[in-house]
Structure formats: structure tokens, C-alpha cells
Amino acid sequence: MSPKADTDASPSSNSNTADGITSGKVIDAVTVKKEPPPESKEAIWTRRLVILSFWAVVILIGLPVWWKTTAIYRADLPLQVMTDWADGKTCRPVFPLRIAVEAPALPSQDAQHLLRTTQHALDDLNEFSAHHLRLLLAESSTTVNTSQDILPITNYKDTGLHGSTNDEDIALSIRLIPGESGTTPRSELQPYSPTLEVYYTPNQIPPSSSTSSPLATFIANELQKVFAEEQATLAYLLSTSSTAHNSKIKSLSPETAASLERQSTRAFKYAPTYHLTFSLFTPSATPSAWEVESALHEYVSPLLESLFSISNFTVDTQVQLYATFSPSIRQPEYDPERKAWTLRKEDLSGFINAAEWPLSPSIGVGPTVNFVLYVPDQNQSPLLVKENGGNSWLIPQWGGVLILNPSTQLNAGIPTALSKDALRPAMLTFSNQLFSLLGLPQSPASLPLRLSTLKRVRAASLLFSASSTLGALARLTKALPSISIPDTVAKSVDQTIVHLHQACNELREGRFHSALEHARVAEAEAEKAFFERSMVGQVYFPDEHKVAVYLPLLGPVAVPLLMAALKELKNLSRSRKKGSA
Incomplete structure (x- = not known):
């Protein structure tokens, strides 16, 4: 029994041994990875040089070319100078007004002493140091110094009144006239001449002592x-500008400040050219013609x-028949007490039918000032404003409207054409409305004085506006470093600064017409x-847009270069670790 058991056991043992050897070989073949042949040093350096060459091309050629071709050009701007102008640190505007005194009936010594005494009284009354009046004798072209004797203009430099004096540099002429009758002293301001006539008696001349x-x-x-409203206007202008802290500002009452604010909001912004459009509108077929040119x-x-010394004007006329009311307002109502048709005051702003009436604001070079002459239908005539019974009103920064009611005579009817005489009230009303829209002061009664006041106010406002624009440009340049600044901008800024300096100097010299010309150029260049x-255009192109443009282009190129560089760095680090071990 025993030998048989041994015989049976022997083949089984051999089979297990063979199977174990076979399974072991299979396991070794699976678990042992087949290593690639070792890479030669020449191949390693070749691969590294290829990667390095790609990066060298990108860094040494690609990036400089990209930087050069996509760099934003920024011309050099005098930012500090621009900021100083905006802050009012460069120019302190002053308005010295020359007042020429004509005293042909007085001896030279008496006239000089009267001027010196009057100058002292003026200085005591003046509360606005930026606006001061300086008296000079018309015969000898001398000016008054309140602390010294009367000196010629060529030597008077304390207030900047030196050099020759032209007629246009004289703000006002005072004509001293001896008068025996009537109350003295008394004055009369000429309506169409910058002349103030003062009547006096000989006993009113002050003695030299x-x-x-x-x-x-x-x-x-x-x-x-005479110059009260001008002083108030200039004081208001200075108080609303950035130069207020550099000047002693005259205090204004709340009523005066509110009135000046209404005037400023009603008037157009200054422009070198305005386009005037005179329009005739009627809801019927008549009148179909008007002698508007004459x-x-x-x-x-x-x-x-x-007004040509301040701005230029172009004129256009038109006639529109069958012009109906705007549908946004209520129809006129009949007032039996006035026996007239009336419009409510709240409907005046919507009286203009902008949808159907041809009133284009883009006609001409500058802003368009519209003057509408409306002739109502005979069935709704006369047509008045209910609250005040007037027939004209002003639309701020747009123009004026006047309702020309036909004759109230029985069976007179509406004329087919408006004559020059019939248009006279309308043209006079439009003239007053134009003065208001241009910012002409309401006083004094002399028109030349009001025009010279407007000239000084416009010169100052343009100077402040150009300075403020320079400051805004400087702040924009600092806030947006990616914005481009072409050479034309730098040239315009230089021209603005040059003309601002000249305008400021001309103001100090009292040459206001020249100051207005320089301020006008400075404003245009700014x-x-x-x-x-x-x-x-660069303001509306933020950095996010640049990322959106460059990422799809540079992404596919940058990823292989970055991965290859990282892999090579890892291999280099691994080889260094093996060498140190």
C-alpha cells in the first residue's frame, strides 16, 4: 500500500511544481516594465536646445515685436501746469476798467484834485478787489494813483494800466458839464454811447486843501x-469757478445770486457763431408771405x-402753413372778460409742435436760436397767455415765441402778407429775447456799456471753461494710463496754455477785446x-477686451511651450537627485 501511495503522489508533486514555475514567469513579465533604451547625452542637449530656441524666439523677438506693435502712444503733457490752471493757481483774473474824465471847463490842477478825491471815494466804496475802476484825464492821458501824485500812464504800473490807451480800452467816459439850472450835481447816461454826463456848479469843485x-x-x-450788475455777475462767476479761493469775492444777496443763476441757465453757452432762424407759422393758408428781409x-x-465783436451770426427764414398746435397741450379757452382766447402758462413749454414743425437744431455752424412768429386763426384771435395777458415768452437755451394777433377791426380779417411795419413789434421783441439768450446784462441803460460788460463776462467765462477742461484732461490722463494721447492733443494743450497766459495778461492790462480773442482760441483748443x-475711442476699450482678444490666439501656442519647459525642468531635477545619491 505504501509504495503505491508514493507512486501516486509523485506525479502530483511534479505537476504543481511546473505550474508554479509557469505562473511565476507570467507574473514577472507583467509586473516588470519594459524600460526604453537610455537616451544619449547628445539627444538630451538637442532636445533642450530646441526648447530653449523656441523660448528665445518668443522672448527676444516675439515679445518685443508684440510690445512695439501694440504699445499705446502717449505724448507728454504738462499735467502739473494743467492742474494748476484748473485749480486757479496760475492766473488771478482782475478787471481794471479805465474811466476817462473830460473836464474842459476846469483848470488842470482842479481837475486833477477832483479825480484824486473821486478815486479815493471809489476805492472806499469798492468791495470787490478783482473789479476796480481807475480814473484818467482824457486830455493828458494820465491816471490817478491814490497814494501818490497823478502820474502818466506809461509810468503807472501798480494796477497794470501801462502802455498806450486806445478808445476801445476806455470802459466809460465822464463828461463834466457846468450847469447853472436844475439840481446839481446830477447825471445822465447816454443810451447809445458809453458816456456819463455829470452836471455841476463851480462852487461844488473841491478846493485843493x-x-x-x-x-x-x-x-x-x-x-x-453803473457797474453794479457787472460786479455782481463777475463775482458770481468767480464764486462758481475753481479760482474763487484766490480772490476776495464780493458777497451777494440770495436774491441777487438766484437772479444771476436764472440768467445763466437761460442763456446759451458761448459760441463764436450763432445761427438765427426766424419762422412764420399759421394754422391756415394766410398769411403766406412776410417782408422779413426788410x-x-x-x-x-x-x-x-x-454784437460782431463778441460773436458772428447767420440768419435763416422760413414760412410754414397749416401748422397745428402740439397735441400735448390743451386747446385755447375763451375768456369772456378779456374777450380773447387764452393759453395756460403750463402749456407754453409744449406750444412748439416739434414733431411736425420744421425746426431743426442742426442748421448752421453754431447753435441755432429759434424765433417763432405764430399768427393764430381768425376764429381763435386774439390769443393771449391767461396768467399775464402777454403774447410772447422765452424758452431757455432754445429761442423765443411771439403770437401776432391780427387786427381786431371789424371784418378786417387776416392779411395775406405781413408788411415791415406790421413786423416791427415782433422784431423788437425778438431782439430783446436774443439779448437775454446771449446773456446780455439788464443794466445799465446804455447799450454800449452792456455790450462791453458782456465782453468782459464772456472773456472770463471762456478762461475759466478752458482751464477747467485742461484739469479734466489731466485727471483723465492720470486715471486711464492705457488711453492713447496723440501729438495733436499735446499740441492743442500747448496752444491752450499759451493763449490762456495771453488772455490773463490782457485782462490785467485792461484790454478786454484782445482778452476775449485769446480766451476764445484757448477754449476751442481745449x-x-x-x-x-x-x-x-480708447476710453471704451477696457483691459477685459484685450484678454478676450489675445487668449484664443496665444493659448494654443503658449500651452505646448509651457508643458515642454516644465517637463524638461522635472527631468533636470530628477537627474540631479540621482547624481547626488
């Missing part, structure tokens, strides 16, 4: 009244000629620099 005089006080008070030549052209087309 006196330091004050009722006549000198009277003249000083009259001068203060009426404009007779009543409006002289006023426009007086606006040109700030609204440069190529620069404005």
Missing part, C-alpha cells in the same frame, strides 16, 4: 450804480452788428484736445 467832496462822492456813487435789415441787423476722436 480838502480830502473829500460831495461832487466826488456823487460821481463815485454813480459809477458804482424788417430784419431795419430792426435786427444794427443789433447784430454791435475742447479739441479733450474730445480727440482717437483718444475717446
Whole structure:
């Protein structure tokens, strides 16, 4: 039994041994990875040089070319100078007004002493240091120094009144006239001449030993009244600008400040050219014609000629028949007490039918000032404003409207054509409305004085506006470092600064017409620099847009280069670790 068991056991043992050997070989073949042949040093360096060459091309050629071709050009701007102008640190505007005194009936010594006494009284009354009046004798072209003797203009430098004096540099002429009848002293301001006539008696001339005089006080008070609104306007302009902290500002009452604010919001912004459009509208077929050219030549052209030193004007006329009311307002209501048709005051702002009436605001070079003459239908005539019974009103920064009611005579009817005489009230009303829309002051009664006041106010406002624009451009340049600044902007900024300096100097010298010309150029150049087309486009191109543009282009190229560089760095680190072990 025993040998058989051994015999049976032997084959089984051999089979297990063979199976174990076979399974072991299979396991070794599976678990042992087949290693690639070792890489030669030449191949390793070749691969590294290829990767390095790609990176060298990207860094040494690609990046400089990309930087050069995509760099934003920024011309150098005098940012600090621009900021100083905006903050009012560069120019302190002053308005020295020359007042020429004509005293042919007085001896030279008496005239000089009267001027010196009057100058002292003026300085005592003046509360606004930036606006001061300086008296000079018309015969000898001398000016008054309150602390010294009368000196020639060529030597008077304390207030900047040196150099030759032209007629246009004289703000006002005072004509001293001896008068035997009537109350004296008294004054009369000429309506169409910058002349103030002062009547006096010989006994009112102050003796050389006196330091004050009722006549000198009277003249000083009259001068203060003449230039009171100008002083208030300039004080308001300075108080609303950034230069207020550099000047002693005259305090204004709340009523005066509110009135000046209404005037500023009603008037157009200054422009070198305005386009005037005179329109005739009627809801029927008549009137179909009007003698507007002769009426404009007779009543409006002289006023426009007086304004040419401040702005230019172009004129256009038109006639529109069957012009209906705007549907947004209520129809006129009949008032039996007035026996007239009335419009409510709240409907006046919507009286203009902008949807159907051809009133384009883009006609001409500058802003369009519209003047509408409306002739109502005979069935709704006369047509008045219910609250005040008027027939005209002003639309701020747009124009004026006047309702021309036909004759109220029985069976007179509406004329088929409006004559020059019939248009006279309308043209005079439009002239007053134009003055209000241009910001012409309401006083004094002399038109040349009001025009010279407007010239000084416009010069100051343009100077402040150009300075403010420079400051805004400087802040924009600092806030957006990616914005482009072409050379044209730098050139315009330089021109603005040059003309601002000249305008400020001309103001100090009292040459206001020249100051207005320089301030006008400075304002135009500042606006040109700030609204440069190529620069404005960069404002609306943020960095997020650049990422959206570059990422799809550079992503597929950058990923292989980065992965290859990282893999090579890992291999280099692994080889260094093996070498150290």
C-alpha cells in the first residue's frame, strides 16, 4: 500500500511544481516594465536646445515685436501746469476798467484834485478787489494813483494800466458839464454811447486843501450804480469757478445770486457763431408771405452788428402753413372778460409742435436760436397767455415765441402778407429775447456799456471753461494710463496754455477785446484736445477686451511651450537627485 501511495503522489508533486514555475514567469513579465533604451547625452542637449530656441524666439523677438506693435502712444503733457490752471493757481483774473474824465471847463490842477478825491471815494466804496475802476484825464492821458501824485500812464504800473490807451480800452467816459439850472450835481447816461454826463456848479469843485467832496462822492456813487450788475455777475462767476479761493469775492444777496443763476441757465453757452432762424407759422393758408428781409435789415441787423465783436451770426427764414398746435397741450379757452382766447402758462413749454414743425437744431455752424412768429386763426384771435395777458415768452437755451394777433377791426380779417411795419413789434421783441439768450446784462441803460460788460463776462467765462477742461484732461490722463494721447492733443494743450497766459495778461492790462480773442482760441483748443476722436475711442476699450482678444490666439501656442519647459525642468531635477545619491 505504501509504495503505491508514493507512486501516486509523485506525479502530483511534479505537476504543481511546473505550474508554479509557469505562473511565476507570467507574473514577472507583467509586473516588470519594459524600460526604453537610455537616451544619449547628445539627444538630451538637442532636445533642450530646441526648447530653449523656441523660448528665445518668443522672448527676444516675439515679445518685443508684440510690445512695439501694440504699445499705446502717449505724448507728454504738462499735467502739473494743467492742474494748476484748473485749480486757479496760475492766473488771478482782475478787471481794471479805465474811466476817462473830460473836464474842459476846469483848470488842470482842479481837475486833477477832483479825480484824486473821486478815486479815493471809489476805492472806499469798492468791495470787490478783482473789479476796480481807475480814473484818467482824457486830455493828458494820465491816471490817478491814490497814494501818490497823478502820474502818466506809461509810468503807472501798480494796477497794470501801462502802455498806450486806445478808445476801445476806455470802459466809460465822464463828461463834466457846468450847469447853472436844475439840481446839481446830477447825471445822465447816454443810451447809445458809453458816456456819463455829470452836471455841476463851480462852487461844488473841491478846493485843493480838502480830502473829500460831495461832487466826488456823487460821481463815485454813480459809477458804482453803473457797474453794479457787472460786479455782481463777475463775482458770481468767480464764486462758481475753481479760482474763487484766490480772490476776495464780493458777497451777494440770495436774491441777487438766484437772479444771476436764472440768467445763466437761460442763456446759451458761448459760441463764436450763432445761427438765427426766424419762422412764420399759421394754422391756415394766410398769411403766406412776410417782408422779413426788410424788417430784419431795419430792426435786427444794427443789433447784430454791435454784437460782431463778441460773436458772428447767420440768419435763416422760413414760412410754414397749416401748422397745428402740439397735441400735448390743451386747446385755447375763451375768456369772456378779456374777450380773447387764452393759453395756460403750463402749456407754453409744449406750444412748439416739434414733431411736425420744421425746426431743426442742426442748421448752421453754431447753435441755432429759434424765433417763432405764430399768427393764430381768425376764429381763435386774439390769443393771449391767461396768467399775464402777454403774447410772447422765452424758452431757455432754445429761442423765443411771439403770437401776432391780427387786427381786431371789424371784418378786417387776416392779411395775406405781413408788411415791415406790421413786423416791427415782433422784431423788437425778438431782439430783446436774443439779448437775454446771449446773456446780455439788464443794466445799465446804455447799450454800449452792456455790450462791453458782456465782453468782459464772456472773456472770463471762456478762461475759466478752458482751464477747467485742461484739469479734466489731466485727471483723465492720470486715471486711464492705457488711453492713447496723440501729438495733436499735446499740441492743442500747448496752444491752450499759451493763449490762456495771453488772455490773463490782457485782462490785467485792461484790454478786454484782445482778452476775449485769446480766451476764445484757448477754449476751442481745449475742447479739441479733450474730445480727440482717437483718444475717446480708447476710453471704451477696457483691459477685459484685450484678454478676450489675445487668449484664443496665444493659448494654443503658449500651452505646448509651457508643458515642454516644465517637463524638461522635472527631468533636470530628477537627474540631479540621482547624481547626488
